[in-house]
Amino acid sequence: MPRQSRTPYAILGCLTIEPMTGYDIKNFLSRRVVHFWQESYSQIYPALEELVDGGLIEGEEVEGERGRPKTLYRITQAGRDRLKAWLREPAAPMVPRYEHSLKLFFGANVGPAVCLEHLGRLLAEAREALAAFNAVEVELERKADAQPRSHAPYQLAVLRGGIRYFQMAENWCLEAQEQMARLPEPPS
Amino acid sequence: MPRQSRTPYAILGCLTIEPMTGYDIKNFLSRRVVHFWQESYSQIYPALEELVDGGLIEGEEVEGERGRPKTLYRITQAGRDRLKAWLREPAAPMVPRYEHSLKLFFGANVGPAVCLEHLGRLLAEAREALAAFNAVEVELERKADAQPRSHAPYQLAVLRGGIRYFQMAENWCLEAQEQMARLPEPPS
DNA sequence: ATTGCCATGTAAGGGGTTACATGATTAT
């Protein structure tokens, strides 16, 4: 039996924040949660249907801002209970698949110049992520102080993990670049 | 078209270090590379067959230490060329799926006590990993200094990334635990 | 005009996980 999909739980979680459309859910994950979780429409929409069938969420047809109808989903009590049960379980260990690391690990085959390029790309990504996160942090800190029972302090903790992660990545990239720069090119 | 499997490249990479059996490859990945790459036997053995068919590796029947025969695979020139081409390509961005983070992010639904448990498990994992990595680092540093053209300096760079990662994780866990400890329990 | 955002999906198909299977040897 393959591992259970966690898409439904990600959706249930989002809907404890506020009612959302499928589009909203994707957007929320992409904007706030990108660095640790992603879903695509082709997972979200079928999952929404199944959650409705299971009575864990309910869909309501509403008018969008531009007259077009859309389906707003909200979580039911049964959905909350199911989510809570899952949240209490230990997280499944994640199977790591860092392609960057794999390529660097075998970098002796292609030499330091290629590795420096990889590190340059990683560095740029880390800095980009940091710029985005730092803006959100201030906002979440305010909310977390004002409403300690809200989602804010939990979101803040995770966001800080992301910030730490990319700070670490930035430092490591710089250090690894220095180290690589001192290595000899292999004979072509 | 789904993403191409990277299992064959992971295997090719291993075989640039030395000839290995399928079992050796799994072992090498589990011992040295666990923190950033994993493969299972059900991926390795079929992939080995395909790589042989493609002329990228060659299998040789040899006597194991205990008389039982085993197949030792070695990479061919064509295999090296293919690997190098892949190593030069930019790494595919990885789709993050940190279940731990997802559970903490929605932690408001279950309260700080549950989150503290999650963080405790994460912390223990990080410390365990660090203990294992620190032992390897010293050994790799020696090798990297002695043989700058070997795999050692590249492996060391990646290993240090792993060490940094788990140090960061350790610090973040402690910080997050402090923060969580100050939060009110939700009404049950 | 054209780009971008809102909004919701379906189809195809490989990738990867879990479970199952086997069996000899060595160490405790």
Added chain:
DNA sequence: ATAATCATGTAACCCCTTACATGGCAAT
């Protein structure tokens, strides 16, 4: 005896990604 290591696989099946499809509205 029993557990651990060596050694090699197969079967089933879900998960997830990629590609495709549609169309209105707003802004430049």
